[in-house]
Each structure stands twice: as C-alpha cells, then as structure tokens.
Amino acid sequence: MINDKLISAALDPIFTVYAQNDDVRDFYKEVTADVKEAAQALLDNKQATVPQQAVEMAVKSLGDLTEPLQLISSPAASAAVATTSATVAQSWSDTEVRHIILRADETQVRLVASADAQIHVHQFQQPKLAASKLQLKQSEDTLYLAAPSPRWFQYLIPFRHPKSVVEIALPAQFAGTLDVDLKSGSLSATDLTNQLRATLTLRSGGITMEHVQFKTLSAQLTSGSFKANHLVCETLSLNAHSGAVHLANVETIFDLSAHSGLVKGNMLAGAGQFDVHSGSLTLNWQRIDGDIAVINHSGTVKLQAPAADSFKFDLQAQSGTVKVTRNATYSLQVQGAALGQVGEAPQYSVTVKNHSGTIRLN
Structure with a gap:
C-alpha cells in the first residue's frame, strides 16, 4: 500500500x-x-x-509542474474602478451595428445584457486619462473600438496604476459578431443570452462566463484562466496555451486544446474533442450526444460517463495504466490499453490516446 x-x-x-x-x-x-x-x-x-x-x-x-503552478497561483488582477461617471457612453440600434471589433492593451472588458433594444458602450476610468480614452469608429455596420494603454509617465500620477473598464451591453435580439483582442486584463460575460458569434483573444489574464448563451464561442488564451459556469452554445472552440480551465454546466460541441495546466469539467453536455499536451484532464458528463475523443501527451485523464449510457471505448496509454470501473465487455484488456463496450447498444464512442500517464473511465 x-x-x-x-x-x-x-x-x-x-x-x-x-x-x-x-x-x-x-x-x-x-x-x-x-x-x-x-x-x-x-x-x-x-x-x-x-x-x-x-x-x-x-x-x-x-513532468515539470512549475508553469501550471505559476499560472494558477497568480492572483487575479483586480480593477476596482469607480463606475459612477463614464468617460465614454454611446448607443446604437442593433440594425445599425452588426459587427463589433475591440482592440485593447490593458483593460477589463465586461459583456452584459442591454436593458433595451440598443447596443450600449461605456468606458470607466480611474483616473480619467485622455491618452487611454476609448476610441470609437463606425464604418457601415461595423463598430471599431480601441482602448490604448496609457503612457508610462502617467503611471506616476496619481501614484497608482490606471484602471480601465470597457462595458458592452448587448440586446437579446443581437445576432451579430464580436471580435475582442486583449493584450492583458480580463474579459467577463454575465447573464447574457443572444445569438452572438464571439471570437475572443487574450494574451494574459482571465476569461469568465457566467449564465451565458451564445450562438458560437471561440477563445484563444495564451496564459491565464478560462472559467465557464452555465454556458450554452452550438460550438465552443478553446485554445488555452497554459493555465487553468474550469467548466461547469456547459452544453456545446467541444473543440478544446490546452498545452499545459489543469482542465476540469463538471456537469458537461454534448460531445467533441480534447487535446491536452501535459497536465490533468477531468471530464464528468451529465449527457453525451456524440463521440468523445481525447489526446494527451502526458498526465492524467479521468472521464465519467452517464451511468445509463451504452458506448464503445478505446483507451490506450503508451506508457502508463488504463482503468475502467464499469461493467464492460472487452475485446482487449491489458495494463496500457482497454477496448470494448459498455451496454448492449452503443450510442457513441469514447477514445483516449495517452503517451504517458493514467487513463481512468468511470
């Protein structure tokens, strides 16, 4: 023992x-x-x-746990910005604007629900600096937003780092696109339901989704965290190079890629593929609608399928162990591989390829 x-x-x-x-x-x-x-x-x-x-x-x-530990232990940057007076406040109808493009250097971006049928854009600053004021330009049905970083000498006045929040309020009927490219900071979406097709790119920081329903979501995260709770979309494409990914009550077709770190999903629904180079991958499924495919170079893969489901499985660890804790019929069962099926009428297949590490199917 x-x-x-x-x-x-x-x-x-x-x-x-x-x-x-x-x-x-x-x-x-x-x-x-x-x-x-x-x-x-x-x-x-x-x-x-x-x-x-x-x-x-x-x-x-x-393997080396230094990088994922450095990322997940870093405190999230807090941006306590006074929101009583907006530096920028403008509105458009959803017929005027169908596409929104935001480019920002160091900003907190908030996506919220509009209280009416219009699109509202606000910027809140502390302190208010003209050099980092949000710039807006409309060309036909596309709205361009740019939030530059303040110049270095402005950090000395009033002896604190400037904070900036860009808030975009979208109406329920909005069915356009949102393209956000953020160098550092955070992006959050809260209590938002529409047919938005969102593309998010963040070099460093965190993305948070809470009670959100979009048409599609594509996110590219170089370093930091991605957290989603009660997220529904037709497809979720997530490329997280390093950091932590936490998914809870997410319903979608997954296309998830992570280079290193922790990937943890609970109460998931849907299907899809997961490619994790190194780290820990845990997926607990409430409902599976199609095939699940996992590729992992090194680390641990833990999958939990619904108890009543019937499915085929192909689990292979080139250097490691495979364990299935379900009543199953096997065509192959050795230390590093397990092929077979659970139940009599398979509805989908679960495939896991692991170069080194442990595979566990519950």
Whole structure:
C-alpha cells in the first residue's frame, strides 16, 4: 500500500512555494490521487520494488509542474474602478451595428445584457486619462473600438496604476459578431443570452462566463484562466496555451486544446474533442450526444460517463495504466490499453490516446 505521507513528502516541496488558492488546492488533490494510483500500479506490476521508489517514479512521470503552478497561483488582477461617471457612453440600434471589433492593451472588458433594444458602450476610468480614452469608429455596420494603454509617465500620477473598464451591453435580439483582442486584463460575460458569434483573444489574464448563451464561442488564451459556469452554445472552440480551465454546466460541441495546466469539467453536455499536451484532464458528463475523443501527451485523464449510457471505448496509454470501473465487455484488456463496450447498444464512442500517464473511465 502507498502511504499518504510518502506522497505528501514528495509533493509538498513542489506546491508549498506557491500561493494556496482554490485552483492550487484542487490541483494538489488531483495530483495526489494520480500519484497514489500510478505508484500503486508500479508496485503491482513490479516496476518498483518499494513504495518510496514507486512514489518517486510516479511524481517524475508528471513532468515539470512549475508553469501550471505559476499560472494558477497568480492572483487575479483586480480593477476596482469607480463606475459612477463614464468617460465614454454611446448607443446604437442593433440594425445599425452588426459587427463589433475591440482592440485593447490593458483593460477589463465586461459583456452584459442591454436593458433595451440598443447596443450600449461605456468606458470607466480611474483616473480619467485622455491618452487611454476609448476610441470609437463606425464604418457601415461595423463598430471599431480601441482602448490604448496609457503612457508610462502617467503611471506616476496619481501614484497608482490606471484602471480601465470597457462595458458592452448587448440586446437579446443581437445576432451579430464580436471580435475582442486583449493584450492583458480580463474579459467577463454575465447573464447574457443572444445569438452572438464571439471570437475572443487574450494574451494574459482571465476569461469568465457566467449564465451565458451564445450562438458560437471561440477563445484563444495564451496564459491565464478560462472559467465557464452555465454556458450554452452550438460550438465552443478553446485554445488555452497554459493555465487553468474550469467548466461547469456547459452544453456545446467541444473543440478544446490546452498545452499545459489543469482542465476540469463538471456537469458537461454534448460531445467533441480534447487535446491536452501535459497536465490533468477531468471530464464528468451529465449527457453525451456524440463521440468523445481525447489526446494527451502526458498526465492524467479521468472521464465519467452517464451511468445509463451504452458506448464503445478505446483507451490506450503508451506508457502508463488504463482503468475502467464499469461493467464492460472487452475485446482487449491489458495494463496500457482497454477496448470494448459498455451496454448492449452503443450510442457513441469514447477514445483516449495517452503517451504517458493514467487513463481512468468511470
């Protein structure tokens, strides 16, 4: 048996140097469970002779955790901006504007529901600086917005970093496009339902979706976090290079790519493909409507399918272990692979290819 103290002794020196926020604590729990399972498998298969050696080998197989830990432990930048007086406040009807393009350097972007049938754009600043004032230009049915970063000497007055919030209020009947390119900061959408087709690009920061329904959503995140709770859209295309991805109550066709970090989904509905280079991937499904495909270079993959479903599975770990905790019929069952099906009438297929690490299907 693997002693938890051995795992703590191996992981604590890695984790304790980082700020202990919720993401770090969740990641620690995930890694602890993965190491325990992998170490036990190494002992059972006689690839390790003693528990301590097994734990050391299991931890080593995780790879370098520095980058994901640095990202998920970084405090989110807070932008407490007074919103009593807007620097910019303009409105358009949804027949005038069908496409919105925003380019910003260092800004907090908020997408909210309009209280009427119009599109409203506001900018709030603290302090108010002409150099970083939102610039607006309309060309036919396209609205161009630009929020430049303030010049460096303005940071000294009044002895604090300037804050800027751009708020875009969209009406329920809006069925146009939104293209946001943000160098750093944050983007949030809250309590918003329409037929928007959104394309979001963020170099550094965080994207948050809360009670949102769009037509389609495409997001590119270089470093930072993506969090969605109660999100519905026809397709979700997400490319997160490094950081944490948290999905809860999300219904869509997924096309998710993550280079490194933590990807965790709960109460998911839909189908799709997931490509994770290194890190931990956990997907708990409430409903599966089509095939699920996962490619992972190194790390742990945990999938949970609805208990009543019948499906085919093809799970392969080139260097690692595969475990299926369901009543299943197997055509192949070895340490690093499991092929077969659950139930009598498969509705979809679950395919996981893992170069090194653990695959677990519940």
